[in-house]
Amino acid sequence: xxxxxxxxxxxxxxxxxxxxxxxxxxxxxxxxxxxxxxxxxxxxxxxxxxxxxxxxxxxxxxxxxxxxxxxxxxxxxxxxxxxxxxxxxxxxxxxxxxxxxxxxxxxxxxxxxx
Amino acid sequence: xxxxxxxxxxxxxxxxxxxxxxxxxxxxxxxxxxxxxxxxxxxxxxxxxxxxxxxxxxxxxxxxxxxxxxxxxxxxxxxxxxxxxxxxxxxxxxxxxxxxxxxxxxxxxxxxxxxx
Numbered sequence: 236x237x238x239x240x241x242x243x244x245x246x247x248x249x250x251x252x253x254x255x256x257x258x259x260x261x262x263x264x265x266x267x268x269x270x271x272x273x274x275x276x277x278x279x280x281x282x283x284x285x286x287x288x289x290x291x292x293x294x295x296x297x298x299x300x301x302x303x304x305x306x307x308x309x310x311x312x313x314x315x316x317x318x319x320x321x322x323x324x325x326x327x328x329x330x331x332x333x334x335x336x337x338x339x340x341x342x343x344x345x346x347x348x349x
Numbered sequence: 350x351x352x353x354x355x356x357x358x359x360x361x362x363x364x365x366x367x368x369x370x371x372x373x374x375x376x377x378x379x380x381x382x383x384x385x386x387x388x389x390x391x392x393x394x395x396x397x398x399x400x401x402x403x404x405x406x407x408x409x410x411x412x413x414x415x416x417x418x419x420x421x422x423x424x425x426x427x428x429x430x431x432x433x434x435x436x437x438x439x440x441x442x443x444x445x446x447x448x449x450x451x452x453x454x455x456x457x458x459x460x461x462x463x464x465x
Contacts, residue, residue: 272452278458278459278461279440279457279458279459280393280444280456280459282455282456285453316452322391325408326392335398335446335453336383336395336398337395338392338395339385339392340392341391341392342390342391342392344390
């Protein structure tokens with residue numbers, strides 16, 4: 236079964252606007268971690284933000300924030316004030332307590348328009 | 350932040366030859382390294398997990414005799430694609446984890462393999 240689902244293959248956003256990337260996950264483990272990575276065309280994986288399953292507050296890192304809705308099993312990434320350099324593929328990933336491996340979603344390609 | 354390097358960054362080889370890809374943690378010791386494969390516009394698929402000094406653990410469907418992984422030290426893991434074929438052409442990415450308590454994996458820049 237798919238552990239991480241990203242339903243948006245591609246999105247366009249206007250420069251300076253905010254964009255929300257959807258991510259839902261499936262696990263029966265009460266302890267897990269959720270990650271978002273950015274992959275520009277160069278291919279490197281850039282860590283953006285992390286949310287632990289027991290964290291009380293939504294994670295934020297600069298222009299990135301994670302909208303964590305535990306009951307819905309969703310961990311959407313919000314990018315505020317989009318910049319041209321934000322154009323890239325974005326991956327949601329999960330690590331479960333008993334398994335240190337990361338499971339990745341299919342990814343969402345974001346294109347920021349000037 | 351921690352830095353992971355990969356070498357080479359890209360390689361073109363003939364069908365039937367073997368290719369070795371190196372993954373190094375430059376400023377930390379990695380207890381565990383992971384190898385992923387990514388086809389164009391697709392997600393990262395974990396191939397195997399390697400711990401220093403022990404045999405790698407391969408994911409289901411990954412041929413261990415074809416993708417040889419060696420984790421000889423806490424800073425170096427190598428992936429050898431043996432008898433490469435055009436269908437092995439892909440982007441190979443490694444990542445490294447410092448310890449079990451470390452949430453984050455640090456990724457290398459990837460190696461693009463093209464088999465002619």
